[in-house]
Amino acid sequence: MTALSREARLDRLDAMIAEGRLLRGAWTGGHDRACLLAALSPEAGEQREAAACPARLMPRWLAHLTVSLDDLGTIEAWPAMTRRYAALARRWHVLDAATWRRLDFGFRAASVRLSRESVTPEFAIVLSEIDAVLVLLDREAAAESAAWSAARSAAESAAEAAAWSAAWSAAWSAAWDRLTAELFDAIDGECAKAEATT
Numbered sequence: 001m002t003a004l005s006r007e008a009r010l011d012r013l014d015a016m017i018a019e020g021r022l023l024r025g026a027w028t029g030g031h032d033r034a035c036l037l038a039a040l041s042p043e044a045g046e047q048r049e050a051a052a053c054p055a056r057l058m059p060r061w062l063a064h065l066t067v068s069l070d071d072l073g074t075i076e077a078w079p080a081m082t083r084r085y086a087a088l089a090r091r092w093h094v095l096d097a098a099t100w101r102r103l104d105f106g107f108r109a110a111s112v113r114l115s116r117e118s119v120t121p122e123f124a125i126v127l128s129e130i131d132a133v134l135v136l137l138d139r140e141a142a143a144e145s146a147a148w149s150a151a152r153s154a155a156e157s158a159a160e161a162a163a164w165s166a167a168w169s170a171a172w173s174a175a176w177d178r179l180t181a182e183l184f185d186a187i188d189g190e191c192a193k194a195e196a197t198t
Contacts, residue, residue, distance in 0.1 A: 004042070006056075006057065006093065009040050009041070009057065010040070010086070010089060010090050012039060012040070012042075013036075013039045013040045013086050013089065014086055016032075016033075016034060016039045017039075017082050017083060017086055021033045021034070021039075022034065022035065022036060022039060022070075022082055023035045024070055024071050024075075024078065025071055027044075027045045027048045028045045028046075035067070035070050035071075036066055036067075036069065036070035036082055036085060037050060037053060037063060037066040037067055037070065040053075040057065040066075040089060041053040041054065041057060041063070044063065050063040050064040050066065050067055051063070051064070053066075058089075058092070059097075059100045059104070061100075061104045062100070062103075062104075065107070065183075066085075068176070069081065069085065069176070069180050069183075070082075072172070072173060072176040073173055073176040073177045073180055074173045074174055074176075074177050077177040077180075081177070081180055081184075084184050085184070088184060088187050088188060088191065091188075091191040091195070092187060092191055094191055094194040094195055094198065095187075095190055095191065095194055096194075098143065099190050099194070101140075101143075102140075102141050102142070102143055102190075103141075103183070103186055103187060103190060105138075105140035105141040106141035106183075106186055107179070107182075107183050107186070108141075109138055109141055110179055110182045110183070111179060114175055114178065114179060116131075
């Protein structure tokens with residue numbers, strides 16, 4: 001496959017959205033249809049693997065997350081979400097690695113906070129552990145990573161477990177809509193800051 005330029009990828013994504021050719025729950029389909037990530041990264045669609053998305057297009061964590069953003073929110077919010085994602089994809093090239101890292105950990109913290117809301121009183125003993133993880137995630141999101149390195153793997157595991165435990169709640173699709181909106185607001189804000197300095 002010939003390597004696509006960034007602009008060609010963005011134009012392809014916009015066209016697939018406008019023509020109603022995006023899919024949920026599958027990488028690709030007939031009549032030149034693809035999921036959100038595969039529309040932007042045909043390599044990912046061909047290999048059915050988010051890691052195949054070129055790093056110059058987005059960080060790996062966002063490529064992996066894009067699959068969930070596409071599939072796990074409500075069907076009602078999905079069309080607007082895909083359009084906003086495409087608009088942000090046109091702007092996020094201004095973000096540097098440090099900013100992307102902050103956004104990654106900010107999203108992790110938002111996921112854990114959302115999960116924390118569903119902790120019932122009989123499990124209140126775990127709140128102190130969740131709160132400790134949140135402190136570490138918030139420090140990393142604020143680029144205060146000194147305390148993080150020693151506890152990173154334990155905190156990542158706790159954050160991941162907390163985020164996925166919420167997946168089993170009845171309102172998980174709506175929760176994904178909320179997390180997606182928070183992430184997009186954060187990316188938008190970082191893009192605006194970076195654009196103001198260029």
